Every structure is written in C-alpha cells, then in structure tokens.
Amino acid sequence: MSDPRARVRIVANEPLIHARGLVKRFGSFTAVDGIDVDVQPGEAFGFLGPNGAGKSSTMRMVGCVSPPTGGTLRILGMDPRRDGPAIRGRLGVCPQLDNLDPELTVRENLTTYARYFGIPRKVARQRADELLDFVQLSERAGSKVEPLSGGMKRRLTIARALVNEPEIVLLDEPTTGLDPQARHLVWERLFRLKQQGVTLVLTTHYMDEAEQLCDRLVVMDGGKIVAEGSPRELIDRYSTREVVELRFAAESQAGFADKLAGIGERVEVLPDRILLYVEDGDAALAAVHERALTPASVLERRSSLEDVFLHLTGRTLVD
Amino acid sequence: MLAVAVGRRALSVAERNVAALKSAYWIVLLSGFLEPLLYLLSIGIGVGALVGDLTLPGGEVVEYAAFVAPAMLASSAMSGALSETTFNFFGKMKYMKLYDGVLATPVQPFEIALGELAWAMVRGSLYSAAFLGVMVSMDLTTGLRALAAFPATVLTGFAFGALGMTLSTFMRGWQDFDVVGSAQFALFLFSGTFVPAESYPALLRWVVELSPLTRAVDLIRGITTGASGGHPWLDLAYLVAVLALGLWVAARRMGKLLAK
Numbered sequence: 206m207s208d209p210r211a212r213v214r215i216v217a218n219e220p221l222i223h224a225r226g227l228v229k230r231f232g233s234f235t236a237v238d239g240i241d242v243d244v245q246p247g248e249a250f251g252f253l254g255p256n257g258a259g260k261s262s263t264m265r266m267v268g269c270v271s272p273p274t275g276g277t278l279r280i281l282g283m284d285p286r287r288d289g290p291a292i293r294g295r296l297g298v299c300p301q302l303d304n305l306d307p308e309l310t311v312r313e314n315l316t317t318y319a320r321y322f323g324i325p326r327k328v329a330r331q332r333a334d335e336l337l338d339f340v341q342l343s344e345r346a347g348s349k350v351e352p353l354s355g356g357m358k359r360r361l362t363i364a365r366a367l368v369n370e371p372e373i374v375l376l377d378e379p380t381t382g383l384d385p386q387a388r389h390l391v392w393e394r395l396f397r398l399k400q401q402g403v404t405l406v407l408t409t410h411y412m413d414e415a416e417q418l419c420d421r422l423v424v425m426d427g428g429k430i431v432a433e434g435s436p437r438e439l440i441d442r443y444s445t446r447e448v449v450e451l452r453f454a455a456e457s458q459a460g461f462a463d464k465l466a467g468i469g470e471r472v473e474v475l476p477d478r479i480l481l482y483v484e485d486g487d488a489a490l491a492a493v494h495e496r497a498l499t500p501a502s503v504l505e506r507r508s509s510l511e512d513v514f515l516h517l518t519g520r521t522l523v524d
Numbered sequence: 525m526l527a528v529a530v531g532r533r534a535l536s537v538a539e540r541n542v543a544a545l546k547s548a549y550w551i552v553l554l555s556g557f558l559e560p561l562l563y564l565l566s567i568g569i570g571v572g573a574l575v576g577d578l579t580l581p582g583g584e585v586v587e588y589a590a591f592v593a594p595a596m597l598a599s600s601a602m603s604g605a606l607s608e609t610t611f612n613f614f615g616k617m618k619y620m621k622l623y624d625g626v627l628a629t630p631v632q633p634f635e636i637a638l639g640e641l642a643w644a645m646v647r648g649s650l651y652s653a654a655f656l657g658v659m660v661s662m663d664l665t666t667g668l669r670a671l672a673a674f675p676a677t678v679l680t681g682f683a684f685g686a687l688g689m690t691l692s693t694f695m696r697g698w699q700d701f702d703v704v705g706s707a708q709f710a711l712f713l714f715s716g717t718f719v720p721a722e723s724y725p726a727l728l729r730w731v732v733e734l735s736p737l738t739r740a741v742d743l744i745r746g747i748t749t750g751a752s753g754g755h756p757w758l759d760l761a762y763l764v765a766v767l768a769l770g771l772w773v774a775a776r777r778m779g780k781l782l783a784k
Contacts, residue, residue: 231784270627270783290529290630298628304621308544317543320536321629323529369629 219282220245221373221404222267228275229262236262238428239276244373249395249405251415251422253510255518258425260408261301264377267406268298281372294322297371301378301408303358305350311361312337312346315368322369329368336364340394356387363394374398376407380414392417412510426518436510444512445470447486450504451493452478461498468492482508530638533631537639538646556604557651560596561658567718568592581722582753593664594673594745595717598680600651602737603708605681608644609688610704614695616640617781627782634775641685641771648681649674665748673747680740683763686770687736693777711737716745736766 222244229237237259244250252260265271266278269285269292278285280292306314312333319329337343340360345353353361359379366374379395380388395418399405409415415422416436424432424439432439449469453461462474469483483489486505493500572588579585616622623636631639656670656677665673691704715721715737724732732738743759745751 265784268628270624272783290533290632293628294630296628300624300628302621304625306540306544306622306625307620308546309540313543317536317540318625318629320539321533321626321631323532323536323630365625 219279221281222250222406223279224267224276226276227263227266227273227278229259229266229271230274235428237266240423240425240428240430242423242430244404244406246372246404247399247402249399249407249418249420251419252406252408252425253410253412253415253422253514254408254425255410258518259428260425261377263425264375264406264408268296268375269293294369295372297366297369297374299359299362299366299374299376299379301381303362305358305361305365307350309350310346311342311348311350311353314350314361315365318365319368324369332368332370336367339367340364341390354387356383356390359383359387359391360394363391367398371403373404373406376405378408378410380409380411388414410514412514416510424514424517431517432513439513440508440510442513443516444508445482446484446508447489448506448508448512449481449483449486449489449493450478450506451481451500452502453498454501464496464498465493482512529630530632530635533635534638534642537626537631537636538643541640541643556600556607556647557654559603560600560651560655563599564589564593564596564658568596578720580749580751580753581720582751584749584751584753586749586751589662590664590749591745592718593659593662594748595715595741597652597655597659597673597677597748598715598737598740598744599712599717600655601648601677601680602684602711602740604648604651605644605683605685606688606704606708608647609640609685610692610695610701613640613689614692614701617692617778618695623778623782633778633782637689637771637775637778641682641689644685644688645678645681648685649678652677652681659748669748669750673744676740676744676747679760679763679767680744683736683740683766683770686767686774688770689774690770690777693774693781711735716741736762739763 220243222242224240224242226239226241227237228235228239240263252263254260262271266273266285267280269280269289272286281295283292285292306317309317315333315336316326316329319332320326324332334343337346340363342357342361342364345357350358350361363376363379376395380391383391392414395405399418405418407418419436421435422433422439423430432443434442451461455461458477458479459474461479462472465472465479465481469481469489471482473480473482481489490503490505568589572592575588577585577587578591580591626636627633652674656674659665660667660670695701714732715735716732717737721729721732721738739759739762742754743756743763746754746756
C-alpha cells in the first residue's frame, strides 16, 4: 500500500502524531501559534476551541494538505513535507464541509475514492458495501449525493474516510449542523471505530461531544493551547464539581452578587443569572437560603466541559 | 517506481471521470463533434463552391474544402480539450471542491493535472477520430494520411488541455470564461483556418503565425493534404512546449490554490 521503507521508521512508543512548536501563518495572520501535541496509538484525541482558534488549520497540517510554517511535525514517524503521499495513504479525513462528488452515486463515491489510494477495484467494491452497511446507507447505494440529508452526507463522508482502512481518522467537527438523532448515530459509529483500535483525532466546539468521545483533549484559543488533559481532569482543574444557577426576579442580577460572596469558590454574574461554582450544590443552596435570598428559579447541575471551556476562552462572541 | 505511482494516481483521477459519464454528457460530446462538421459543410463545401481551388504556399493546388477540413479538425481537438479543462476543471476545483477531497489521499496536485489532462485528451481524440472518418468518407484526405494525422490531433488536444488548465487556475469566477470563449473564437477565425496566414498584412500575419492553433493547423494540414510548404518540426516543438509549460504552471498553481 505505502512505501515499505516508511513503515520501519516508526520507533516503538513513538506517538502517532508528534508536534513541537507547530506554527501556521497566512500572510501576517498567525492561525496556529506554536503548539505541542502528542497523540498515542488507539487514543481519541480532541481539539476544542471557539471558531477561529486554529483547530482546522492544525487538522489540515496533520492531514498533510497544508505545509507547516514552522516547528516540528511528525506523523506515523514520517515527515509530512517529504512523505506526504505515504502518510496520507494511512490517514482517513472527514473534513468540516462535505466535499462528496455530486456527479457520482453514493456507492461510486466510495469506490472512486478507494481508487485514489490504489485499492484494486474488486476490493474497493467489497469495502464500499461493508462501509455502506456500517454507516447505514446500504439502501441509498445507488442514489445521487445531492438529495441525501445532512446526516446521511456526513455518514457517507465518514465512510469515505475509512475506505483505505486508516490508522488515524481525522474528523473536523464531525457533527456540526446535524440533528440530535443524526449526531447520536455518528457518535455511536465513531465509538465503535475507537473500540476497533482506530486512533481518532477530532475537533469540536460541542462539549458533550468531547466528553462522549475524547480520552484526552486540548483547549485551543487564539492559535495556542490553553489547557490539556482528560475531560474529567479539566473539569477538576478549571471548574468545581457542581454549579448552581440562580435566577433572581429583579431587573439586575448584579446587585445580588455581593450578597452571595463567599459561597463556593467563584461567583459569576451573567445578564440573566448568577452562577455559583461549588463543591456541594445542596450545601451552597442551603447557604443561599440562610442569607434570606429567594431566587425565582434554581438549577443545580454537575460541572461540565462547557464551564471549563467558557472559563478558559471567555464568553465574548468570537465571530 | 516513482513514475509508476505517479501514473497510477493520475489514472485514478481520469477514472473518476469515466465513472461520472452519464447520458447527459454524451449530448455535450456530440455537440463538440457536430460544430466543426457544420462549419465544414457550410463554409468548406458551401463557400468553397464560390472560392474554387486554392494554391498553397508550397505550390500544391487543393480544393477549398480540403484546405478548411484539417483546420476544423484542429479546432475541434482544441475545443474538446478546452471545454474539459476550463469549464469542467474549474467547476470541479472551485465549486464541487472535488480536489479538496482528492488531495487528502496520496494523489498530488501534479497528478490531478496530469489525470485531468489525460481525460481531456481522450475526449479531444474522440472528436478527432470521428472527424477524420468524415474527411476520408468525403474524399478530403486518404485513409493513410488520416492515420498519420491522428497523433498530431492528440498532441493538439494535449497542448490546449494544458493551456486551458493553466487558464482555469487564474480564473476568479464564471464571468472570466466569457473572455476565454471570445479568445477561443478569435483563434478559431484567425489561425489560418479559413484563409492562409500568408494572406494577412505583414504585422497581423505574425500575430496569426504565433497562435498555437495556427501551428496545429499547419501541422495537421501538412499531413492531410500532403502540402510541403509548412514547418512541421517547428509546429511540433511549439505544441510540445505549450504542453510542458502549461502542465508545469497548472500543477504549481494548483498546489498553491489547494494546499494552503
């Protein structure tokens, strides 16, 4: 399949993806500003961040379609600048925007794509059928791409990314724009891939997606990595165990902030509600009532990656 | 080893076009063949009846239809290659985002250019083969000469395909194709197609002589009529140079446009 010399260069225990001080500039704009990343075999690794954080630029460099401006990048033990075709032969890429071939049928999209990898026609046909089954599109095999729903197109793009039996699958926002049913189906399929030992690298700005799929993730903001760890570690480090959301009937919530001071580790005032970051939600709520405060509504919940994300990247709209 | 991999990957790009061949496409193919045939019938035969015979620069006397036919042949090879590498290629690159997907595989920009060009050449050659058949049946050339002219038409298709692909990488939108269409029509009219290049005033003549289609017409006309006044080696060198330069520029530009 790929250059045999390329395979022996993999040293035991070397990460599949290894980046040090990786930089991508477009003219004077720096999209990726010196990041260090290691992805181990079999891992599901996530890049989290708001729009414009540099996630997609990083993915394109890892996918060997965008040359790095600076730093070190090694994929599968090889250098993308020199071994691009050999590396890409072992990657599966699911881009942010579906770029399926509208002039071909669903099945032809897979068989034609397989040919770009030099896969023999017979094997390509067999794999196409297996993959259509895997993403539950067998019934639409002869259909054109255009009438498919967004979720179906996404699943077809994922199937296409698997046609060369890749060792690493890169997924750029795999469920953006999909309805809940379609998202869960995609997650379930990705989880199955992970169980089969495929290394997954994905970008997302959905916190639930990151919590569902990622063993480890980095949060990016402004082209830099601002935090790294497992979802649980990040919540422990950058948030509290629980969050209590209080909504007061008064016009301004800000007036209540002083009265709440000292309850929990941190108090955040939003235009429509106040968030208390606490270890124990019940205890905090009891403390609120002790101070004779009566919020109009109360929500106690577990802290999520979303709290971490907003804490690290701020609440301001990026674009 | 490397050349085999490059060739294999380029072929997979051409193969995609075969898979995309659908009934509607055959209508496009047919119109590309019909157009030069209609010109041949109306001008070559119709106007030819008024013009009578023509004396070529080499001294040979041929009937007007035999003079025009090889030019129509070269033009159809040109238009087949151009429509594939301008409209279709541009659409695939900019609107269907086809190559974004292809470049995520081992296929490289140069191989896409090569594969698309090979396909354009196949399409151009289909036109040419059919048209040569018509010329033989109308007694405008001999079977043997038609066979010899075929590779020259393939080269013509290759050269214009590479040129069209290069142009496509500079296009900003569909409106730019109006310019390409006009340029193509000007080439069609003024490339020694309907009148010999020698009959233009000195300055204009040199413009005409430099047109790539003039070189293709000169080459093919020399073969189909057996005229001796042409410059076949010069024509060959010119067309090969256009091909090499076009392919090189197109591959470089594609790398720049797609691998950001």
